[in-house]
Structures are given as structure tokens and as C-alpha cells.
Amino acid sequence: MNTEETIEELKKIVKQKGLKYTEQREIVLNILLNADEHLSAEDVYNKIKEQFPDTNIGIATVYRALSFLEEVDLITSIAFGTDGKKYESNSKSHHDHLICTNCGKIVEFLDEEIEKRQDRIAKKNKFKITSHSMQLHGLCEECQ
Amino acid sequence: MNTEETIEELKKIVKQKGLKYTEQREIVLNILLNADEHLSAEDVYNKIKEQFPDTNIGIATVYRALSFLEEVDLITSIAFGTDGKKYESNSKSHHDHLICTNCGKIVEFLDEEIEKRQDRIAKKNKFKITSHSMQLHGLCEECQ
DNA sequence: CTCGGTGCAAAACGTTTGCACGCGA
DNA sequence: TCGCGTGCAAACGTTTTGCACCGAG
Numbered sequence: 001m002n003t004e005e006t007i008e009e010l011k012k013i014v015k016q017k018g019l020k021y022t023e024q025r026e027i028v029l030n031i032l033l034n035a036d037e038h039l040s041a042e043d044v045y046n047k048i049k050e051q052f053p054d055t056n057i058g059i060a061t062v063y064r065a066l067s068f069l070e071e072v073d074l075i076t077s078i079a080f081g082t083d084g085k086k087y088e089s090n091s092k093s094h095h096d097h098l099i100c101t102n103c104g105k106i107v108e109f110l111d112e113e114i115e116k117r118q119d120r121i122a123k124k125n126k127f128k129i130t131s132h133s134m135q136l137h138g139l140c141e142e143c144q
Numbered sequence: 145m146n147t148e149e150t151i152e153e154l155k156k157i158v159k160q161k162g163l164k165y166t167e168q169r170e171i172v173l174n175i176l177l178n179a180d181e182h183l184s185a186e187d188v189y190n191k192i193k194e195q196f197p198d199t200n201i202g203i204a205t206v207y208r209a210l211s212f213l214e215e216v217d218l219i220t221s222i223a224f225g226t227d228g229k230k231y232e233s234n235s236k237s238h239h240d241h242l243i244c245t246n247c248g249k250i251v252e253f254l255d256e257e258i259e260k261r262q263d264r265i266a267k268k269n270k271f272k273i274t275s276h277s278m279q280l281h282g283l284c285e286e287c288q
Numbered sequence: 289c290t291c292g293g294t295g296c297a298a299a300a301c302g303t304t305t306g307c308a309c310g311c312g313a
Numbered sequence: 314t315c316g317c318g319t320g321c322a323a324a325c326g327t328t329t330t331g332c333a334c335c336g337a338g
Contacts, residue, residue, distance in 0.1 A: 063328060085328095098266065111265060132280040135278070140270070144272050201320080204319080208304090
């Protein structure tokens, strides 16, 4: 799914919910769609000030937009340690994360067999899964 | 590994490092060893005030003890959402978590095949894994 | 016109730190 | 005795909230 498609999706969702379509929500989503790394709320805020210097936006709005976008499932957050939440857009295909505990580097991966087994485990425990995250923590090649 | 054994372990580690053995560290470890759920720093603090009302302990000390115990690998932390870190003792055998997003219930599970695959993935990406956490988020049977 | 969304600043929250004191080795 | 560990309170960074105003529908 590309940027325009996802932004159309946002417009549809907002309309469907009887909410309002605002430039700020679009900008936050846009930043995330075009980021190739995981961004914290403050990262997003800084990028907006950098890329859209004419837009006057508050950090509170960024938080509100991120919560909203996560709620409607256009973006996902992962949290590890005390570093707070980091966000990424859902237009990327599903994957899990390898996280370097020293430099914070994140590597994405996907393993079909693990995905299948996760479903099976959920079913066995009668859980209805909405999302999952798997994080392997350790030291990346450079930090060992 | 039972409570006394683990506390002996702590004594050994402390001595080995030339550090001091204090009642507070023992209490924090003890709480975690006898908890059958995952506890936040504040949970631990409250339990201490409840179970050891004579001991005057500060929340800062709980945090320091938890960090210390995690560092020497007697306890582990998992973080999910904004709820901050939660701790559990390592005397339990390794497992992953199913988390109900509605009631917060946590179910533990273990899948050998997934464990094996995680190691393989780490190796492929040249990561040296220190820990990992896999969390499946969804609704438990009662909350669906 | 309405009322949901915004910006701002203040508050809240969980966690960490500086300091003087106390206690284990 | 020495210096690590502690309790307290203040500081910290991140996130949320109250409020008056703004602007999309």
C-alpha cells in the first residue's frame, strides 16, 4: 500500500466515524509512511517542524494523532525498555523485531513458521489475537 | 529453583562483586519469587509495604534493587504498551506471553519450535541475543 | 452554527538522581 | 573505619489534560 492509498484510507475512516479530517493527522501519517525507521512521538514532532515548517503543530497534537492512528490500525507501536513507544506505519508488511540493547538499532524479520505457531498457540488458549510483537533483544554485530 | 536457593544465589553474587547484602534487596527478590504474576515497580513497592510493614523502604530503592537484580540476571522485565516495565523472577523457566488487551490477564506459554527459530534468526542477523520477549495481544476467552 | 480538533501551558506519571545519613563488610 | 546502599525529595523526560479558540462539516 502506498502513501496516497493509505491517506485515502484515513479519509475514509475519518468520514465513516463522523470525525474531522485535519491537515495535522495527514501530516503525522505521512511522516510515518515515508519513514524507514521507527519513530518516537518526539521524532515525528521534529520531522514535522523540519519538513513542514509552515505548519504550526503542538507536541500534544502529535500524541493525539498517533493514538488515533494506532486505534484505527493505520500505524503500530512497539515499546521496549524505558525508551518509550516507537511507531511505524502498517503499510509495511508484518514483521517482528531484533533490537540492539546497546545502540538501539532495530532489524526487522519475518518467519512464517513462527507466525503459524503463534496462531496455533492463541487458538489453544482461546485468545482472539489482535496483534502480536516479538522482540529479540541483544547486541548487534557492531556492538558485540 | 526455589526461594532459598535463589536468595543464596543473590548472596553469592553480591559477595563476588564486593557489594553489600541488604535486607531491601532480599525483600524485593523475595516478593518477585513468590509472586505468580508480573509486577511493576510500584506493585512491588506496595507489596513490601503490605507484607513487610516494619521495613521502611523507598520507591527509589525498589527501582535500584530491580535494576540490580535484572542486571545480575535473577529477574527479567517485560514492557508492553504504556504500562511501563513489569518484572518476574527468573526462577521460573523461560516462557512467552499472551496478553489480554481488555482485562490485562497474562497467560504464559512455551513453544520449543519458536525458540529454536528465534535462535536461528538471531544467528542469521549476527545478533548475540541476551533475552527476548514474544507477546501476543488480543482478547482472552472471557473478554471476547 | 456545532462541536471535534488544535495549540499552549500546566499537570500527571513513572523513573532517576543528588544528597546526607546509616549500616554492612 | 570506609564506602556502598538507603530514604527522601527534587528533578527529569515523556505523555496527558484543561482550556479557550479555531475551523471542518
